[in-house]
Every structure is written in structure tokens, then in C-alpha cells.
Amino acid sequence: MKSHPRVGVLAEGLRAHGHDVAECNAPLGLDTASRVAILAQPWRLPQLGWRLASCWFRLAVGARRGPAPDAIVVGYMGHFDVRLARLLFRRTRIVLDHLIGAGDTARDRNLSGGGLKAKLLTAIDAGALKSADVIVVDTDEHLANLPEQHRSRGVVVPVGAPEDWFAAAPAQEKPGRGEDAPLRVAFFGLYTPLQGAPVIGEALGKLAGAPVEVTMVGHGQELEATREAAEGGCPTTWIEWVDSAELPALVADHDVCLGIFGTGPKALRVVPNKVFQGAAAGCAIVTSDTAPQRRALGDGAVYVPPGDATALADALTRLAEDRAELAAARKRAHDAVLERFGCSAVVEPLVRRLES
Template sequence: MRWLAFGTYDVQRHPRVGVLIEGLRAAGDEVVEVNVPLALDTAGRVAMLRQPWRLPKLAWMLGRCWTLLAVRARRAPAADAVLVGYLGHFDVRLARRLFRRTPIVLDHLVSAAGTAHDRALTGGGGGLKAKLMRWIDRGALRCADVVVVDTDEHLAALPADAAARGVVALVGAGAQWFAAGAARPVADPSRPLKVVFVGLFTPLHGTEYLGDALARLAGDADIAVTMVGKGQDYAACRAAAADNPRVTWLDWVDAADLPALVAEHDVALGIFGTTAKAQNVVPTKVFQGAAAGCAVVTSDTAPQRRTLGDDALFVPAGDAEALVAMLRSLASDRALLASSQHKAAARAADRFAAATVVEPIRARAAQSPATPPAMQQTY
């Protein structure tokens, strides 16, 4: 097949679409990119929702990107399917107008309503902001012929008509993460256990509990932790862990350097939040950490259990003491650590490589007919 990867996606900020493009090419498909990245990350978009008077800036930025996208789309070769990248809630509307008779595949990794609720932007869910987020989601889903989600839970959460067009594809990890895993330095068992967390410090990540765990580990000289990223719960997490001298804080690391940094560590942390959203996802960092050859420690939720099986180490969501106990056991039992690392890497190689995660998308897109009349009548 020939694919057109379309939208304002930013592979450096959100690697998911890069994994899909890599996987399609590895599977033998041709992928032509029509991409004008929107210079605004998820945190920036959330900030605009908190301060609605800044929305005209978003409209102006999006309009500029769309103008360039429309020009480049006209020059692009005909495609068998169009892939609209992650955070494509608005881009898919433009794609539907430009490619009326070509199947549109929307990577609906997160819903606008779910993200807004997780970040406490919509109160109880019945206000104007909540209705706006649901309207954004519904409009995006109506424009897509195939809706891609990452877990069975997210598929079940789709409206019935969209679920009928849905397909589940794991987030996966790009080739650079597997390369970093293959180049991992030989661990010195006499040094402290090296633990890494990478994230945006949102309620989903549960860094409130992670900060508590770091505080409890203040007296453990054999455990060193690297915390990468910043976000809404960063200050509280850092304040809670202030007495632990073996925590290194990095505001961020360039995407090109991140795989090697993670691979220098023994353990990669997943998520520990107790929000509804946290119960339904398998975070990108889990796939990447496993591909990099780290032991993975994350919360014991249904989608993570299903995806990772017995090849990760689980603790109850929101349980700082259980996380502390798990890290101490890995620090004291290096055989358990080595076994956990091996199992995580083996599962990643078998199930999380880009060419593997795109298989259900390719199969579904190949079966998708040209845009049905009902979809065209929306415009």
C-alpha cells in the first residue's frame, strides 16, 4: 500500500506516529509524509484550555499549518490510505475535506475529553469545557474510516459507531530504542541500582505517589533515581523527594539522546496514578523501557497486565510503600533484576517492534472501502 502520513504531528514530542510510519515502511509499504508540525505540545494545549483567551493563538497557528498542508497535499501522489497522526483531532477534519474518497485512518491515542478530565480541566464533566471536549472527539471520530486506539479499554470507550470502525494497535517502540538496548553497558553489580522515570508529571503518571516513594528511599544508598521531565505535578513531587540526595532531576532530554540515557539504567518506571485514565492505558515509557533492556516496574492495571504478562513487575496503583519494597528487592537481588531485564527485552522484541504493532492497522486499512456516502454527507 501507499500511505500518506498527514497532519501537524511532531515525532520528537510524540513518538507514536513515528513508530507507525517506521512500522509501515518495515512491512514493505510506501509512506509519503505531508507534515507541518504544530509548535505546541500537549502541555501548551492544556494551558490554552485553562486560559481560553489564548485560543485565538492556537487557531492562528493551526491555520498557518493547514495552509501549508493543503498546498503540499495537492502535490502529493495518490495514496491508498491517509494516516492522521496522534493529536489529530483537528487535522482529521482537514484530511476528510482534502481526501474525500480515500480511507482516513485516525490514530486516536487519547481522547480530548479524557485528557481534560484527567488534568482536572472539566470539573465534574458537565460544564462547557467538558461538552466542548466531547464535541471535538465526536467530530474527529466521524471523519475517520478507521479509528486506531492502543488498548481494549479505549476501544470499549468509543461511541458504538466509532467502535465498529476501531482497531487496537499497541504503542510500541522505535528502532532507536532497540538499538540502545542492544548497546547497553555491562552492569556493575557493586554499584547502586539505577532507576529512571520519564514523563510529564500529570495525574496519570502518579508522581504524587512517586515523590512519596522517593522520600522513603532517602536512606537507601544502593538506589539512585533519575527523574526526567516537568509538568503540573513536578513541583509537588520534587518537594516531597527533597531529602533524597540520590535523585537527579533533568528538565528534559532531547529525543535523540533519550534511548541511550534510559538504557544506562537498570529499571524503567511506568505509571502509578489512580485516575480513570491511568486504569486504561499502557504508557509509551513502558514499551520504550522494555525495548531498551530495562526491568519495567509499573502499576498493576488490566491493560498493562494484558500487554506485559509476566515480563514486568507490578505494584498496586497509588501504593508508594509497595513501590519502595519492589525497588529495594531489585537492589538486593541482582539475579531477579537480570531476569526481569531479560524477560522485558524478549517481550519487546517479540511484540513491541514497529513492524509488529502496525499489523492490525494494515489489515484493517486494506479492508476499508472508499469513504462511504454517509461520511461524505457530513461536509
């Protein structure tokens, strides 16, 4: 749950609805980027196979120790684990959180290539979907993107924000953050093409002399391109990563949390966890103007066209210069997620499906 907050949101939400949730976890020891790289490099599959076999043994032992479950929820990136769940519990309802498709993610990160590799990734997705009774996705666009034969088993559960992000929101403006203080902006992520981090970097490069300070947290595929684009711009602190327990407080200490700005097909279909989490922590949200994000957040975000660094720089400048608008944007963002995107609220569609 520390690495993947989505799993924690589902667990917290189901518990809030009165369900007894037992966790069975055997860490694979590979982060998301490593898993995607293995899927795109078939010669590394033996490494994955060995780790997977070891984890499956521990999962099988752990799963059999407790009482028989009424339903099993397999967290995202569980393309292989859902097969084990089906083998162990043939008559139990299996829920797969299909937040990330193997083929879709590899294409977004320019790793899939084509031919046999693409067919392998498609087959991995297809087998996982076939093993599940209920398929959880995060947006209507991702539901429509499921193969037609699986769509009727799909249910939309927004990503939402864990409770610790709401708890991190400041009760009032912090001392010393008056009209003359610079606008503090945060971004955190894995620097994938979906996130459009080089667009952020280009925008920062345009903000030389502006009353804006930025904290960029994370590392990944497009980090170097982002840093190069930001050179000569506003003061920026680069942090490789922050422990998940400390991240809510760090983001809450900023005025603005940045969302995503990519232009690829997947970027236009998602509402990223960072916009929910940043809003829960009391930040104003600046993100790309896409249908799913506007539908989810309404007036709770400041929108700019995907891929438009100039528009992003202009939006940050306006917030830096108009503190009344900044305060209003922070309130709109927090209000938008408080009512609809806490753990209990987001899992309601899944609870209805499980209880039907």
C-alpha cells in the same frame, strides 16, 4: 516524530510491511500540554485558530503535491487535522490515531471543569471521530471507551517502541556495574496525573540510605509535588528534558525504567510508551498493576498497586538487593517487547484493516 514517537512507530511499521509512506508535516508550535491548556481555556482559542489556519494552508499545499494516496493517517492530537484531511480527500480512507481524547485528557489533568467547556471538548472529539474511516486506539479498554456508534471502526494498535530504543539496549552489562553498584532507576514524562509522579516521589523519599540512584527526566503539572515528596530520600538527579535522539541511550544506561502509578480512570486504561521503550532499551520495568499493562507485558514487568508508594519503594529495594532477580527482570522485559511490540508487529492489526 521527535516529539511524538507514536507517529514514528506507525510510519516505521507501515514501511516494514511494504507500504510507501510519505510524510506531510506542518508543526503547530505548541506542545501537548499547551494544546490541552487551550482546550480547557476557551478564551485562548483565537491563538489556536490562527496557528491552525497557517498550518492547514501549508498542509494543504504539501498534500496536493504528491500522488493521490490510498490512505491518510492522521497522528494523535489530530482532532482538527482529521477534518482537513476529510475536506481535501473526500474519497480516500482516513485513519485517525485517537490515542488521546480531548475530553478524556482534560479530565485527567483536572482542566475540563464542566458545563459548556465539557460539552465543547466532547464535540471536538465527536467531530474528529466522525471524520475518520478507521479509528486507531492503543488498548482494548480505550476501544470500549469509544462512543458506541464509532466502535466498529476502531482497531487496537499498541503504542510499541521505535527501533532506536531497541538499538540502545546494551549488548552486555556495563563495566563497573557490579554487585556493590547502586541500582540505577530512570523515569521520564510530563508529570501528568495519569503518570502518578508524586507516588514516585513519595517512594523515593522512603529510600533514604538504600543503594538506589534515580534520574527523573521531564517537567509538568505535578513536578513540584513530586520533588517535595522525594526530599530526604535516595540520591536523585532532576533533568528538565532530554533531546529525543539522546533519550534512548540515557534510559538504557539505567537498570530500571519506571512506568505509571496514577489511580484515575485513564491511568487504568493505558499502557504508556515508557514501559515499551524502557523494556526495549534493556531495562527492568516497574509499573502499576493494571489490566492492560499486565495483559500486554505478562511477566515482563514488576507490578505494584496503583498509587502505592510503599509497594514501589519495596520493589526497588528488592531489585537493588537481588541482582540475579534484576537480571532476570531485565531479560523478561526485553523479551516481552522484542517479539510483540516492535514497529512491524504493532501495526499488523492496522495493516489488516487497511487491506481488508
